[in-house]
Amino acid sequence: MIAYGFVRAVDRAVLFGAAIALVAMMLQVSADVIAKLAFNAPLPLPSALVTEYYMVAVAFLPLAAGEYRQAHIHVDIFVQRLPGSRPRTNSPTMRS
Amino acid sequence: MEQSIRLTLWPAYFFLPLGLGLMAALIALKLVCRVLGKPEPEPVALIALRVLIGVTLIAVSYAGIAAIGGHSAAWGILQVVPYSFISNWTLSSVPMFLLMGFVCYHCGLTRGLFDAARVWLSRLPGGLAIAAVFGCTGFAAVTGSRVACAAAMGKIAVPEMVRHKYDIRLATGTLGLLLAIGPACRRVSSMKTTSRWRTVRSASWCSGPVNHGSSIAAIGEIRNTRPKPGATLEPANLLEFLKPRLPAYMRPRYIEKRAPNRGGLVPVAGDFLRHVLPQGRGCLEIEPLAEGRAHFLEDVQNSLGFHPFRDHLFVQAFRDIA
Numbered sequence: 475m476i477a478y479g480f481v482r483a484v485d486r487a488v489l490f491g492a493a494i495a496l497v498a499m500m501l502q503v504s505a506d507v508i509a510k511l512a513f514n515a516p517l518p519l520p521s522a523l524v525t526e527y528y529m530v531a532v533a534f535l536p537l538a539a540g541e542y543r544q545a546h547i548h549v550d551i552f553v554q555r556l557p558g559s560r561p562r563t564n565s566p567t568m569r570s
Numbered sequence: 571m572e573q574s575i576r577l578t579l580w581p582a583y584f585f586l587p588l589g590l591g592l593m594a595a596l597i598a599l600k601l602v603c604r605v606l607g608k609p610e611p612e613p614v615a616l617i618a619l620r621v622l623i624g625v626t627l628i629a630v631s632y633a634g635i636a637a638i639g640g641h642s643a644a645w646g647i648l649q650v651v652p653y654s655f656i657s658n659w660t661l662s663s664v665p666m667f668l669l670m671g672f673v674c675y676h677c678g679l680t681r682g683l684f685d686a687a688r689v690w691l692s693r694l695p696g697g698l699a700i701a702a703v704f705g706c707t708g709f710a711a712v713t714g715s716r717v718a719c720a721a722a723m724g725k726i727a728v729p730e731m732v733r734h735k736y737d738i739r740l741a742t743g744t745l746g747l748l749l750a751i752g753p754a755c756r757r758v759s760s761m762k763t764t765s766r767w768r769t770v771r772s773a774s775w776c777s778g779p780v781n782h783g784s785s786i787a788a789i790g791e792i793r794n795t796r797p798k799p800g801a802t803l804e805p806a807n808l809l810e811f812l813k814p815r816l817p818a819y820m821r822p823r824y825i826e827k828r829a830p831n832r833g834g835l836v837p838v839a840g841d842f843l844r845h846v847l848p849q850g851r852g853c854l855e856i857e858p859l860a861e862g863r864a865h866f867l868e869d870v871q872n873s874l875g876f877h878p879f880r881d882h883l884f885v886q887a888f889r890d891i892a
Contacts, residue, residue, distance in 0.1 A: 488592065526657050534656070
């Protein structure tokens with residue numbers, strides 16, 4: 475279906491954005507540490523960028539991706555008892 | 571210097587509605603699919619009964635605040651609270667630790683580390699869980715963040731314990747225990763230390779080792795309930811505990827000499843017995859030490875090189891995306 479292709483495309487785009495923010499956060503924090511300790515010239519606004527852009531992007535962009543993979547925490551004690559429900563195939567801890 | 575420059579905040583405010591909205595749209599799509607009887611991407615059971623916990627908490631608190639102070643107040647809190655919780659410098663260590671755990675796991679670094687821990691702690695019951703406890707202690711001391719510690723160690727330690735045939739309940743329970751008690755002592759010790767707090771602080775210094783010691787003892791007790799021969803804590807084989815035992819891939823390898831069929835003896839007797847037995851059909855011969863070393867170095871090179879890491883990482887990434 476077209477809708478599923480669209481959902482997958484949005485999912486990949488969102489994950490890609492979050493991954494870019496994550497790698498940018500890593501690079502900027504390490505560059506800041508190196509600049510501060512080796513050259514005694516700290517970069518401007520690493521903490522503001524990290525807290526106000528990267529953290530928000532990393533935390534909130536993949537919400538839909540988590541829902542797409544059913545990786546959010548939910549309770550299925552009652553659902554398991556219902557007739558006709560399938561047993562769970564994979565547990566999130568084994569997905570590694 | 572940083573405070574003098576103001577960032578525009580609207581792109582960051584944009585992320586939260588985007589993520590929440592996409593999630594809501596996905597849930598709505600699943601609902602529509604089920605109502606229309608179309609096939610779904612994944613088997614979704616009754617969504618009304620397994621509403622996500624986060625969504626439930628958001629909805630309940632929103633309704634409560636709206637009942638008390640009106641919808642505008644609730645909407646304002648919904649705007650401010652998640653953003654101000656996440657945009658936090660201290661919490662930025664959490665995704666960094668997760669990334670580090672990911673990279674360590676796919677480099678095979680944790681594999682080697684836990685194999686080493688297994689060598690030294692192999693005679694103890696539940697040695698790997700105890701190694702995880704020590705690792706958690708170190709992480710908690712470094713970061714002081716309970717969440718980061720649990721996330722990183724969950725990424726690192728749980729797959730290793732599963733790989734070594736630990737019960738998944740024991741593996742996750744160990745980390746859950748540490749999540750509960752581990753860095754709590756550090757949090758107390760980081761309080762303001764007036765003379766009044768000094769007793770609290772010294773108590774927290776004591777409580778860390780006591781907590782970890784008791785959890786180690788508990789793990790040992792759990793593992794002792796189904797003892798393997800030679801793996802119980804008795805004075806008779808106390809000396810045996812002190813001998814490190816090599817894991818399988820570090821042991822000198824056995825290569826097959828001729829036809830490898832020796833009936834039921836081979837799986838039972840073990841390597842040593844096979845070596846001692848008179849050399850006959852299908853006997854196994856021990857590798858020369860230099861060759862074993864060469865294999866070990868090859869393993870090390872394979873796990874340290876960039877190409878296997880890249881392959882591993884991309885396979886995992888594509889499996890996640892697809």
